[in-house]
Amino acid sequence: MITLRNLHKRFGQQIVIEDVSLEVQRGETVVLLGPSGSGKTTLLRCINGLEQFDGGEIEVDGILVRSDMPQRERLARFRAIRQKCGYVFQQFNLFPHKTVLQNLMLAPRVVKGLDEEAARQIAGDLLELVGLSEKAGERPHRLSGGEQQRVAIARALAMHPDYLLYDEPTSSLDAARAREIWAMMRQLADAGQTQLIVTHQEELTRSIPCRVVRMSHGRVEEEVPSVGCEVLPVGVSDAPDVEASAVRRGSRF
Amino acid sequence: MNQPRGLPISRLRRPLGAIRCGVVLCALLAVAETHAQTAAASTAGLPFSQLFVNYLPLFLAGTWMTVKISLMAMALASVLGLCLALVRVYGHWAPSRLALTYVEFMRGTPLLIQLYFIYYGLPQLGLKLDAMTAAVIGVGLNYAAYEAEIYRAGLMAVPRQQTEAALALGLTRGQAVRLVVLPQALRLVIPPVTNDFVALFKDTSIVSVVAVVELTKTFTTAAINTNRYMEFAVVTALIYFGLAYPLARLARHLERRIHPHHDYATQPA
Numbered sequence A: 001m002i003t004l005r006n007l008h009k010r011f012g013q014q015i016v017i018e019d020v021s022l023e024v025q026r027g028e029t030v031v032l033l034g035p036s037g038s039g040k041t042t043l044l045r046c047i048n049g050l051e052q053f054d055g056g057e058i059e060v061d062g063i064l065v066r067s068d069m070p071q072r073e074r075l076a077r078f079r080a081i082r083q084k085c086g087y088v089f090q091q092f093n094l095f096p097h098k099t100v101l102q103n104l105m106l107a108p109r110v111v112k113g114l115d116e117e118a119a120r121q122i123a124g125d126l127l128e129l130v131g132l133s134e135k136a137g138e139r140p141h142r143l144s145g146g147e148q149q150r151v152a153i154a155r156a157l158a159m160h161p162d163y164l165l166y167d168e169p170t171s172s173l174d175a176a177r178a179r180e181i182w183a184m185m186r187q188l189a190d191a192g193q194t195q196l197i198v199t200h201q202e203e204l205t206r207s208i209p210c211r212v213v214r215m216s217h218g219r220v221e222e223e224v225p226s227v228g229c230e231v232l233p234v235g236v237s238d239a240p241d242v243e244a245s246a247v248r249r250g251s252r253f
Numbered sequence B: 001m002n003q004p005r006g007l008p009i010s011r012l013r014r015p016l017g018a019i020r021c022g023v024v025l026c027a028l029l030a031v032a033e034t035h036a037q038t039a040a041a042s043t044a045g046l047p048f049s050q051l052f053v054n055y056l057p058l059f060l061a062g063t064w065m066t067v068k069i070s071l072m073a074m075a076l077a078s079v080l081g082l083c084l085a086l087v088r089v090y091g092h093w094a095p096s097r098l099a100l101t102y103v104e105f106m107r108g109t110p111l112l113i114q115l116y117f118i119y120y121g122l123p124q125l126g127l128k129l130d131a132m133t134a135a136v137i138g139v140g141l142n143y144a145a146y147e148a149e150i151y152r153a154g155l156m157a158v159p160r161q162q163t164e165a166a167l168a169l170g171l172t173r174g175q176a177v178r179l180v181v182l183p184q185a186l187r188l189v190i191p192p193v194t195n196d197f198v199a200l201f202k203d204t205s206i207v208s209v210v211a212v213v214e215l216t217k218t219f220t221t222a223a224i225n226t227n228r229y230m231e232f233a234v235v236t237a238l239i240y241f242g243l244a245y246p247l248a249r250l251a252r253h254l255e256r257r258i259h260p261h262h263d264y265a266t267q268p269a
């Protein structure tokens, strides 16, 4: 479970996050909506320590980080948290000097210490899962935006994260590509993957069963449950079983 | 089907050919070094062609010395320059400041004075280096400062988001630098670093002042002994050019091949 308690964050004089408390339960998908500049990205970055915060605390599965902890201790705990929380960026941020397959293999190799063969196995399975096996040897810049984002999600999944954090995962994609990604996220949700999704695209909440949290001016405003019953496109949804089983194998058991 | 973008072999071939020529030349020079003892004696009135033949072994030996000093100084400058850049960008305040001071000082003082200091000055402190070592260290330390600035620019040119992506996957900062930032930075700096090596190669002519018998020293000896400054100057210049040009061509070729921002086309910084 991810728990934020009374989180505060300032950039200089500007208060960006003000007394935010939020819980993300295992297995649920939470969508964080809000206008531009309301502090959504900052909140997400605080959770895995890409941004420092000024007050309150963050707890992920019992790993607690408080703003008044010594720097060294905080960094160590965030490293542990990062291995539990996969992060997907709006701009994908794939590693351009590595092939698609190597992008997926890097973290399992150096963070988990898996051998080449085991990492290749995981990476290969995940590429198949996101329907990009034939692109394994390509450099990321040769892929379309939608394909790159699928690789980025697979790269995060390769660490078998308990939680997946997304920052505007589909904002730089056209509508059709975006819906493909949403279909993937829905499949992950159905398979029990915990997800926290930051977006300003309201349609997303109709595609995925989720709890909606609204933010504005650095505060959490309201929470609305959603069933996400909209019919999904058939793009990549032809392998739901593989997906479900991979997620189960990966993060649950 | 997507054809993977391989190396355009046809474009590679020419600079590689030039490098191969350089390697062959170096081998010849190494052989010539052993025959270098046969110096010219009294030469007044001889045609230049005869003088040229007489001095050829000396020139080949001198050229070989220039190549050797250049290569070793380049190696020193590359390694030290990279270390300086890493300390500058990722080091704590004090070491970073120290590296900056080194860079500014080496760039702000003449190489000639640095060489005098190392070869003639250090013995006063009891540190006596042979001429070639002094030359390599002098040029290497000097160029390390310039390389450091290039590497630093390369490290800073890799978008911050690359580091964040690596950290978010659980890599340590050290791993992120070593496995994600550095490989990309090194790619970016290959052309400017190669360009700098052309300059370094020519700058080794300064080491003739510290009793190293390299190409320029050989030239002055030959010219003074025979009073044929113009002819020998042309010969010497041609030798420098013959070796520098392929390297300069290679730098240009690499500049064309490596488009710094190509890979980030979908990742605006």
Ligand SMILES: Nc1ncnc2c1ncn2[C@@H]1O[C@H](COP(=O)(O)OP(=O)(O)OP(=O)(O)O)[C@@H](O)[C@H]1O
Residues within 6 Å of the ligand: A011, A016, A034, A035, A036, A037, A038, A039, A040, A041, A042, A043, A200
């Ligand atoms: N590194 C930074 N330095 C200073 N101010 C920042 C920084 N990052 C964000 N901000 C400010 O914090 C506020 C919240 O930014 P944030 O990126 O979290 O908003 P957001 O809700 O993600 O907006 P968007 O929907 O446009 O992505 C903005 O006013 C922004 O200008």
Ligand SMILES: [Mg+2]
Residues within 6 Å of the ligand: A040, A041, A042, A168
């Ligand atoms: Mg944002």
